[in-house]
Amino acid sequence: GAVVSQHPSRVICKSGTSVKIECRSLDFQATTMFWYRQFPKQSLMLMATSNEGSKATYEQGVEKDKFLINHASLTLSTLTVTSAHPEDSSFYICSARDFGTGGSTEAFFGQGTRLTVV
Amino acid sequence: SQQGEEDPQALSIQEGENATMNCSYKTSINNLQWYRQNSGRGLVHLILIRSNEREKHSGRLRVTLDTSKKSSSLLITASRAADTASYFCATDTSGSRLTFGEGTQLTVNP
Numbered sequence: 235g236a237v238v239s240q241h242p243s244r245v246i247c248k249s250g251t252s253v254k255i256e257c258r259s260l261d262f263q264a265t266t267m268f269w270y271r272q273f274p275k276q277s278l279m280l281m282a283t284s285n286e287g288s289k290a291t292y293e294q295g296v297e298k299d300k301f302l303i304n305h306a307s308l309t310l311s312t313l314t315v316t317s318a319h320p321e322d323s324s325f326y327i328c329s330a331r332d333f334g335t336g337g338s339t340e341a342f343f344g345q346g347t348r349l350t351v352v
Numbered sequence: 353s354q355q356g357e358e359d360p361q362a363l364s365i366q367e368g369e370n371a372t373m374n375c376s377y378k379t380s381i382n383n384l385q386w387y388r389q390n391s392g393r394g395l396v397h398l399i400l401i402r403s404n405e406r407e408k409h410s411g412r413l414r415v416t417l418d419t420s421k422k423s424s425s426l427l428i429t430a431s432r433a434a435d436t437a438s439y440f441c442a443t444d445t446s447g448s449r450l451t452f453g454e455g456t457q458l459t460v461n462p
Contacts, residue, residue, distance in 0.1 A: 240394070266448060277440060278395075278452045327394055331448070340385060341442075341450055343394035 236262045236332045240344025247318055247351055255313045255347045257328030263308035264330035268341070269301075272325040284311040318351040325349075358441060358453040366461050371428040373456040375441035376421075382444045384417055386426050389438045389455075398426075398439075433462040 237260040247253050257267055265286045270278040282303050283291040290303035300322075302314040311330075315322055328344045358375045365371055375384070383402045387395040401408045401417045401424065408415045414427040428435055438457050442450040 238394075268449060275457070277454045280449060280451070283449060325392070329395070329450075339383065339444060340397040340400055341387075341395075342397070343387075345394045346392065348392065 238342045262332040267311040267330045270327045362457045364459040
């Protein structure tokens, strides 16, 4: 099956710094990628939909200036958490769907990034 | 907002027993999918059932879909300790984004 690679898997940063998380589709072109946030023992909350070559679509309540998304190519989307604070500590997961395989609509997920802001 | 609600929230069984998880949703769907998540990892797709299907099998997995009741169930037969994970249903209403349920934490005791 298709593979989505997410890096880094873990990152610890100081409060006030920015952190970039990369999400790559390794064997298919992803015109759309999705960024989720997950708190412990909770479900995935969609933060934004990343569209190649255009602006991301953010969900209600998600600050677009806080969570910068760039989708500059068909295989790479990045999420930058700017001026991170301890409340931004969470598990961030990206996913992509391969719409080019003639009907397959399952989503492929990255391994997730555990962000800890100290 | 989460469309899906799952029950139970947590399920603990013995190895060899069957595990059943339920998912309810609110709006019309194109398809419904089930995913598995090991602790601290990404999600892995298990099975997809389309809105015009009622039942689907994949190995030890059996999924049912009742669109009149807006509900689905996932049955794992002959469970193994390695099946311990969180299981999420996800509804596809637009062909693009998925909306996830709250999840069921399954623990299979050896």
